[in-house]
Amino acid sequence: VRRAPRRVSILCVDDNPEIIEAVRMMLERRRDCEWAGSLERADDLVGFARARDPDIVLLDIDMPGRDPFDVVFDLASHCPDARVIMLSGHVRKDLVSRAIKAGAWGYVAKRDGGQALLHAIEQVIAGEFAMSAEAGLSYAL
Amino acid sequence: MLSTYYHEPRTPGERDLRILDLIARQAADWIGRTHAETALRESETKFRTLADASTAVIWFLDPGGNCRYVNRPYLDFFGKSEEEVYGEGWRPLVHPDDAPAYIAETLDSIRERRPLHCRARVRRHDQEWRWIESHALPHFGENGRYLGHVGNSVDISDSLEASAVLRDSEERYRSLISQVKDYAIFSTDERGVVTSWNEGCQYVLGYPQQDFIGLDFGELFTPEDRAEGIPITELRQAAEAGTTRNDRWMTARGGRRFFAMGATSSLQDSAGRLIGFSTLMRDLTQMKISQDELVQHGASLERLVTERTDELEKTTERLRLSERMASLGTLSAGLGHDLGNLLLPLDVRLQLLLQADLPLEAREHVIGIQRCLEYLQRLSNGLRLLATDPRRTASTETTEICAWWNDVGILLKNVLPSGITFDQDLPTSELWVTIDRAGLTQAVFNLVQNAADALKERGAGRVRISAEKDPRTGSVVVRVADDGPGMTEETLHRCMEPYFSTKARGISTGMGLALVHGLVTAAGGRLEIDSAAGRGTRMSLILPEAPLEEHDGYRPRGVAIVDLKDARLGSFISGEARLLGFDVRKSVNNGCEAQLVVTDEHFVRNHTAGSGTRDSYLIVLGGPVTVRSVAGSGEIVVLGRRPEPETISQALRTAAEKIDAIRV
Numbered sequence: 001v002r003r004a005p006r007r008v009s010i011l012c013v014d015d016n017p018e019i020i021e022a023v024r025m026m027l028e029r030r031r032d033c034e035w036a037g038s039l040e041r042a043d044d045l046v047g048f049a050r051a052r053d054p055d056i057v058l059l060d061i062d063m064p065g066r067d068p069f070d071v072v073f074d075l076a077s078h079c080p081d082a083r084v085i086m087l088s089g090h091v092r093k094d095l096v097s098r099a100i101k102a103g104a105w106g107y108v109a110k111r112d113g114g115q116a117l118l119h120a121i122e123q124v125i126a127g128e129f130a131m132s133a134e135a136g137l138s139y140a141l
Numbered sequence: 142m143l144s145t146y147y148h149e150p151r152t153p154g155e156r157d158l159r160i161l162d163l164i165a166r167q168a169a170d171w172i173g174r175t176h177a178e179t180a181l182r183e184s185e186t187k188f189r190t191l192a193d194a195s196t197a198v199i200w201f202l203d204p205g206g207n208c209r210y211v212n213r214p215y216l217d218f219f220g221k222s223e224e225e226v227y228g229e230g231w232r233p234l235v236h237p238d239d240a241p242a243y244i245a246e247t248l249d250s251i252r253e254r255r256p257l258h259c260r261a262r263v264r265r266h267d268q269e270w271r272w273i274e275s276h277a278l279p280h281f282g283e284n285g286r287y288l289g290h291v292g293n294s295v296d297i298s299d300s301l302e303a304s305a306v307l308r309d310s311e312e313r314y315r316s317l318i319s320q321v322k323d324y325a326i327f328s329t330d331e332r333g334v335v336t337s338w339n340e341g342c343q344y345v346l347g348y349p350q351q352d353f354i355g356l357d358f359g360e361l362f363t364p365e366d367r368a369e370g371i372p373i374t375e376l377r378q379a380a381e382a383g384t385t386r387n388d389r390w391m392t393a394r395g396g397r398r399f400f401a402m403g404a405t406s407s408l409q410d411s412a413g414r415l416i417g418f419s420t421l422m423r424d425l426t427q428m429k430i431s432q433d434e435l436v437q438h439g440a441s442l443e444r445l446v447t448e449r450t451d452e453l454e455k456t457t458e459r460l461r462l463s464e465r466m467a468s469l470g471t472l473s474a475g476l477g478h479d480l481g482n483l484l485l486p487l488d489v490r491l492q493l494l495l496q497a498d499l500p501l502e503a504r505e506h507v508i509g510i511q512r513c514l515e516y517l518q519r520l521s522n523g524l525r526l527l528a529t530d531p532r533r534t535a536s537t538e539t540t541e542i543c544a545w546w547n548d549v550g551i552l553l554k555n556v557l558p559s560g561i562t563f564d565q566d567l568p569t570s571e572l573w574v575t576i577d578r579a580g581l582t583q584a585v586f587n588l589v590q591n592a593a594d595a596l597k598e599r600g601a602g603r604v605r606i607s608a609e610k611d612p613r614t615g616s617v618v619v620r621v622a623d624d625g626p627g628m629t630e631e632t633l634h635r636c637m638e639p640y641f642s643t644k645a646r647g648i649s650t651g652m653g654l655a656l657v658h659g660l661v662t663a664a665g666g667r668l669e670i671d672s673a674a675g676r677g678t679r680m681s682l683i684l685p686e687a688p689l690e691e692h693d694g695y696r697p698r699g700v701a702i703v704d705l706k707d708a709r710l711g712s713f714i715s716g717e718a719r720l721l722g723f724d725v726r727k728s729v730n731n732g733c734e735a736q737l738v739v740t741d742e743h744f745v746r747n748h749t750a751g752s753g754t755r756d757s758y759l760i761v762l763g764g765p766v767t768v769r770s771v772a773g774s775g776e777i778v779v780l781g782r783r784p785e786p787e788t789i790s791q792a793l794r795t796a797a798e799k800i801d802a803i804r805v
Contacts, residue, residue: 023489110481111477111481129716
């Protein structure tokens, strides 16, 4: 894990430009974060990540194209330093479970808000597995 | 008057006078005799006419037993002439078998001058033998001289025959009555004292004849009926109406009760005077019992049908609800997702706006929008709950309240907006209920959310969650109470209806309480609502307490060492172990005893089997080779190199259960 003073570079994959824009604006306001770019689908994520070398990848689930969990698995072998946090509107036990198995470091429900996302990024950077409140509840249920 | 005439006038001399006197006396005597004879003749004629006009056969025997007179009906009856029957001519008319006794009796009575009364067969004019009954009285002359016997005979054949028939019939009837065993048939006098008995009285009532005759009819009634005067009423009714029918419990000898079908009729003499009663009784106890059972079965069948119908209606309603819920769930899932997608950028942008140096008015607008966003977040959460498959909640799993609260308490507290305080009054010792954790969480989540909504307008208030065992019923009551405005009567009445809501559309789906009701009912419990306007609301989940043997684990205790090379997985497992209540450490230190160790090959490299892990429950993510190199005497579970997260979670729960079992 690369630690400060290096800023945490974050890459975001979501087919909704509103999400990408909001996350970018939020992260760019922070001194400890840097924007590593964004994608609207996960098909080319492995190559893109190799090029940008992000610390964190925020990955939506419900997108056209490749199955995002397969992509997480590929990423773990090709870019082992990039830690994936699933950022999704769908929060279900089976999805959380698949994400963990595929190698994701965290699962954040979009409805849990920006603060929950920032907290999850901090946890993952610190080497901890992160689940936002909504995701944790769904997995517990 | 006697007149004498002479040829010449003269005065009669003494001799003349004597002669005259003699003549006068002789004349008077003659006249008298003539008069008497005439009268006798007239009397005899009168008698003969009378005797001949009679329908009776009349005869006269002189002191020698010879017939001296018979009337016309006599001659007609026998078809004989006077000459043929006079003297001893009557004797051959008597049947040879009866003649000796009949004639002897007749002659005896003549000799003894006494009345005669006897029967015999005689040959009628048509040669038919007929029974006659003869009555005769001795006849005496004026001077007391016995003259003979005057008698009459009556043909009694028809009457004898009728009597015989009657006797036969009576005999048969008596025999019939006496042999009937299934019916007690007896008679009583007008006061109800028993006067007759049949076999049935023995069989039905248990009385032998000697004990039954003279018994008071009322003794056959139950003490209760006797106290009410039923026996007297029954006799009175029978006397008035002729017959009274009564089916009731009666008492046999020795106090045995039996159900009798009976009828009592009044008995009257030829003048219509009441002379007693006849009673017929049959033991129908078995039939009565069967009938009662049938009625009972009928009633229980009816009750069962009603229950089943109700159940069916409820099931149909549940099915309808669950179908609606299922389609609603699909809709909710999609809607929740899209809404959730929008919430993040909205939230982020509002946060950024608030960080900016905004004019006061603009800041207020932003805060207003942020409040709207909170509503949207709540709605999105509600939609997520609805999207949960309701069928999954119908389970018989059990949940320990304290452990459950440790896991979900924080999440539920977050539901409440700021300004509202949250109290909890939960048991300090274990309390198990029969409902799965998910169901309990959803139900309580809904109730807390409702409480929060009730208090939101006021911006302040108190929500209290409590759980306790009701010692009276043995149920566990999980209660969410608020000091909000409470429900109006109409709301209270309708709040369980699906789609009913007091909240603004877009904030509530109206499914909250219907969902809670469904969850609690599926777990075998019920939802009780106590609310009134201005008095706050208390929602109580009345849940069955789980018997001890049904506890499914979740007894979080002890130290767990999670030591994995894969930090990500290690972190996930640590989180899960913490949820189960383990005190999670990364390695053995301070000589503490670990109850659970989750590890991989990494563990083998970094530690030898130390004293702290010797008896631990061991979960190994790896292969058999790894396991062989681990020493210790505790149970070892191998999950493979890349286990499913749910497999890991399940293994942790099983470990918790087993560790608890060992501890116990």
